Amino acid sequence: MFSQLLVNALIAASIYLVVAAGISLAYSVTRFFHFAHAAVIACGAYSVFVLHVWVGLPLSISALIAAPLGGAVGLALELLIYRPLRRKAAGPLVLLLASIGAYVVLQNVMSLAFGDASRSIRPTSVQEGLPFLGARITCVQLISIAVALALLIILLTAFVRTRWGKMARAVMSDPELASVSGINVDGVILWVSFVASMLAATGGILQSLDVDMTPTMGMTALLAGVVAAVVGGIGRLPGVVLGAIFLALAQHLSTWIISTQWQDAIAFAILLAFLIFRPEGFMGKKVRETTV
Amino acid sequence: MTNDWLRIDGLAKSFDGVKALAGFSCSLREGEILGLLGPNGAGKTTLFNVISGFLAPESGNVVLRGVNLTGKPPHRIATAGIARTFQDLRLIRQLSVLDNVLLSFRDQPGERLGNVFFRGKSSQDQEAANRNEATSLLEECGLAEKANDPAEDLSYGQQKLLSLVCCLAAKADLLLLDEPVAGIAPEMIEKMLGIIRDLPNQGKSVMLIEHDLDAVMQVCDRVVFMDAGVKVSEGTPEEVRNDPKVIEAYIA
């Protein structure tokens, strides 16, 4: 029982991790909470649905196409909405409100296209699951953990090693200095949006492999991602790993004591506690305070 | 001589290990205009922020008329008789010029919600009286025509003037003015200095930070020169100007 809870937590953590990494990345370069991420998450899942179920491509290929498609949605949002707003010197609240509007639109477009009922890309036959330390884990779940880990490693490496990664970190660290160093800050924001949205879409795909998809599925995933990102410390990838694991453990181990329906409430109680008492999270730097 | 009308004693404050104030002390007499000079990073604005309660000092005291104000929240200090302006010029830009002045009156009965609903008459009377007073203050300073324009429509100089008028409406005894004439046109400088010079006649005391030395010479009774968070020199504007330590601090 206990080891099954741990395994469940691990699976949840892997999805949180992917989503939270995207949120954290996007927030640390753009400095606002990108609400429409929730829609991008669902976009990822529905793209796979269309490609796999309607077009008939194999699942793996569908997923490989769907992730960049999600990224493209993020790119479009950045180009059509956020960049023009930033040009008008819009603050974080204006951007946040615009992204809420964008979420509402995208989510309802998906509702119109696919209906509110849940859709599934899960393999039809129920899988037994492989025994694993006294628990059971399905193949799909193993794959999702592997994908999350692989993405994280790729991301971390890219951040440390590549030129683009360094540019992104420079912009996170000091946007003004980055611009006088000759970095095109707008360009960096653009491709970080792409990567972050691709991560969000991947999160959606992984989730839809485990449970079914609905147009509003992104909201819960986004919220878990926000919690993991804030708990870990916005802008710190290693912190995000910690945050995702912490959140997943807290949610799943608490099912020893209370029923599973309370998982959302637990996640948000954790978030509230962190926002009030330690808004910089486990590893982050202090968030801005009022300065005189 | 009531030398300790305002007493500032051994204030210390550091940011990330850098000492902005390192045991700064000085005092102010009633009705005195004191200029604060010093190079960038000398700790002048930090001093204002500590006096007005926006920063808590690590040690030291600020005592106004025998009342220790150290560590009190800004709104308490503001109601205890201290008004200030800001270097980056804070006003409520979207509100009208008149509203900005009206906001600055302290302890308005109409700002208590209970009075709004249950003692409407008395708070309305007070509001009307404040409105008259605000209008006449604006008239004296030549901003009356703009009273109903949003504050952001004023020129930079007029905005600075308005922030001074706000301090007058506060009926504070001590005014902390952070660069009152920086970046404004010469005629406006004259006007501002005229108002500031007249403040002691109304029983008010002033501390001001200003880089325009001519302005300081014109209005200040006394000047304190600070560097690296401590007082380096003190005296009449002429004395400080001729103090070799001062020129040394600038060019060192």
Add this chain to the structure above:
Amino acid sequence: MMLEIRKLDTGYGKKQVLFGLSMEVRNGEIVAIIGPNGAGKSTVLKAVCGLIPAWNGRMCFDGTTTNGSTPAQNVARGITFAPQGNRVFAGLNVMENLQIGGFQVPRKELRGRIAQVLDVFPVLKDRAKQDAGNLSGGEQQMLALARALIARPKLLMLDEPSLGLSPNLVRSVFGKIVEINRDTGVSILIVEQKVREVLRVCNRVYSLKLGKLAYDGTPEELRDDKGKLKELFL
């Protein structure tokens, strides 16, 4: 002529800081801008590098007008800028900071250039893998200088490189500045409060007061004339 500024008006929001300022930097010169606080010294550098727009007037670099250029375009033209306060990318290590500085440099050349710059700043060589945020103030200032040099600028602009440094460190930072100028022939425009130090190293001096030019001449004239200095500052 490396940099020519003609009748520049600019400021922040509604606040005008510079009033009809004209100045120039010739090839290979070290030019200092001094003056009391609030004179608009840093504003000159920010306007030249493109962080704030010019309201009026003209800025001309190496024969091209740069009004309205972005900082990135100016870096490509050969203007680099080390802003005030030992600004480095705190989350990146020393090597990465240098790579960011040379990010417009062709990749093949970058390694060699970094090696060259590190030869000028041996302190940084030992710290190559450390996070820039953990360096001392002096080392951060060296790094800020080094970062601005990687791109091999024609004009290097420094905003108070001495800020927060001990007198010894100030000496060594200024020593480096002279060395760089002598070895590479880069023109340097430097804003500085530590007047005595900067007068020792520069070829020409401008002094600003309340956004206007108050003095234009050679450091020798000023160095010995305390009366003149006092007039400029007090």
Add this chain to the structure above:
Amino acid sequence: MEYLLHILILIGIYVILASSLNLIAGYAGLLSIAHAAFFGVGAYVAVLMGLHWETPFLVNLAAAVVFCGILGGVVGAPGLRIRDDYFVIATFAFQVIAFSVLNNWVSLTGGPMGLPGIPQPVIFGWTVSSHWEFLVLTGGCCAAVLWICHKIVTSPFGRMLKAIREDEVFAQAAGKNVAACKVLVFAIGAAMAAVAGVMYAHYISFIDPTSFTVMESIFIISIVIIGGAGSMWGPVLGAVVLVALPEVLRFVGLPSAVAANVRQILYGGALVAMMMWRPQGLLGEYAFRKGEAQQ
């Protein structure tokens, strides 16, 4: 005719919700995604009291108002420590927790099944039963809420709220107790939302948690912003337009299944468009831009 009355009653309820959120977000600048939570908690408190203890309607209403007021003060308090977008996230968290409680505390709230059979309100012997009577009751509450809002925003207290919204530092330097003010206004706004909740519950005579979701909060925010934050009549206009919108869509012949989505697409799109071209909304004055301190 009844149909028209139904729309008018709904508009009345949303005017209360939007005007109260406008106090919090439009005047005090505390953008909150928790308004549907107060709406719901108010409804549940009154209904549960009526069902279990059979207390009179006015007592239930008063209890819901007081309860939500206190809860609002508690939820608004984090606003003293965290600001802007982090505050939005914190209210969001509260919204989700509140929904979760309504949905999962089955023994008290009936969970997803909701609470059916809510009795008609009786006020001093007057049984509110017909659409007309509900319209009178809702209209009366609506008028009271608007009158209170009007009193607040035209008083020096309202001026102080605007000052806090635009520049807290200036407000503090002018001697205003910013912290107390924020908590107070958040509590008042929450209490007013409870009034709307009580009206809604008794009018529909059935409540379940799905009426009080995050999306509902977003809808209320959209009303305020599209109508115009920081103005008395902006949210009223917004409520009329956005509540009547699906009926208009139905009128032009969209099937109702599609109309619900189209309505949301329209208001989501309007939200984006407002941010792009008119962040102060149709009638408002607050553009969610904090006084940008220059250099």
